[in-house]
Amino acid sequence: MTIHWYPGHIAKAERKLLEQINLTDVVLEVLDARIPISSKYENLGKFTREKPRLLILNKADIADPAQNAKWKDYLTETTGQKVILTSASSAKDISSVIKNTVELGQPAIDKIVEKGRLPRPVRVIVVGMPNVGKSSIINKLIKTSKAKTGSKAGVTRTTQWVRVHPKVELMDTPGIIPARLENQERAAKLAMVSCVGEAAYDRMEVSKSLIQLLFEKYKNVFCSYYKLKEIEEPPTLEDIAKSRNLLLSGGKFDIDRTATLVLSDFRQGKIGRMTLEDIQEITD
Ligand SMILES: Nc1nc2c(ncn2[C@@H]2O[C@H](COP(=O)(O)OP(=O)(O)OP(=O)(O)O)[C@@H](O)[C@H]2O)c(=O)[nH]1
Numbered sequence: 600m601t602i603h604w605y606p607g608h609i610a611k612a613e614r615k616l617l618e619q620i621n622l623t624d625v626v627l628e629v630l631d632a633r634i635p636i637s638s639k640y641e642n643l644g645k646f647t648r649e650k651p652r653l654l655i656l657n658k659a660d661i662a663d664p665a666q667n668a669k670w671k672d673y674l675t676e677t678t679g680q681k682v683i684l685t686s687a688s689s690a691k692d693i694s695s696v697i698k699n700t701v702e703l704g705q706p707a708i709d710k711i712v713e714k715g716r717l718p719r720p721v722r723v724i725v726v727g728m729p730n731v732g733k734s735s736i737i738n739k740l741i742k743t744s745k746a747k748t749g750s751k752a753g754v755t756r757t758t759q760w761v762r763v764h765p766k767v768e769l770m771d772t773p774g775i776i777p778a779r780l781e782n783q784e785r786a787a788k789l790a791m792v793s794c795v796g797e798a799a800y801d802r803m804e805v806s807k808s809l810i811q812l813l814f815e816k817y818k819n820v821f822c823s824y825y826k827l828k829e830i831e832e833p834p835t836l837e838d839i840a841k842s843r844n845l846l847l848s849g850g851k852f853d854i855d856r857t858a859t860l861v862l863s864d865f866r867q868g869k870i871g872r873m874t875l876e877d878i879q880e881i882t883d
Pocket residue numbers: 657658659660661685686687688727728729730731732733734735736773775868
């Protein structure tokens with residue numbers, strides 16, 4: 600399976616990311632809770648240097664709850680960062696994001712005051728791979744501020760900064776982390792959760808790998824969702840097409856539509872709440 604990556608685009612995206620991070624005090628690093636290893640950007644520390652980071656595991660609502668808890672503990676311990684589970688459907692988690700941002704940004708503000716200048720709100724940026732939910736988080740942060748202030752004029756807003764709390768300003772464009780795709784296994788996982796664009800991968804191949812992975816990790820739930828009888832080997836796309844009765848006009852199974860269906864069922868969390876990566880995969 601070949602999934603393409605573009606070094607030119609990556610270099611440009613990294614330059615932009617560095618510029619954005621330079622303007623902020625705190626970085627909200629968003630991962631997809633279903634692939635905490637593959638959606639993490641090993642190089643982020645190079646860009647943030649000493650700047651404090653808050654780690655957000657988003658899409659927790661469609662990831663495996665038991666895995667969410669394990670990953671949260673593991674990442675808290677190994678990164679030394681505060682880790683928060685979030686999901687777009689819930690507004691609750693946002694107050695915790697704000698509270699932690701204020702705490703993490705306080706040393707930067709103290710420094711400003713020590714230099715004899717006036718304190719200003721903590722400046723924060725949301726950073727992450729494509730499609731992990733950065734805009735959803737930004738929107739939730741902005742909405743919270745509107746609800747809080749209840750002001751007719753809405754939030755204080757310049758082109759770049761949005762006041763989302765008396766003590767927090769948000770850069771309203773997210774920092775997009777370029778997906779490096781030299782590792783094909785990782786590239787496939789990023790494709791499974793749509794962190795890479797459709798044009799970069801073969802839907803059929805990615806769908807087959809997904810079936811294999813889900814069969815390995817969630818055999819019973821997977822087979823019962825697609826009504827597949829007791830099987831020892833991962834089902835083929837044809838098996839699923841048969842079970843779903845996805846036929847082409849000539850009576851052949853519609854493998855292409857089946858590949859799309861499985862990807863879409865998984866991405867929407869319809870099959871069940873599933874996580875594709877175990878902590879063991881790091882420690883191995
Ligand atoms: N189930 C679920 N879906 C989510 C969650 N957060 C975001 N989504 C969905 O994921 C998709 C991508 O969300 P965005 O907020 O646009 O992600 P993004 O990181 O801004 O994406 P780019 O701008 O492309 O980099 C959308 O279809 C959202 O509705 C979540 O917590 N749970």
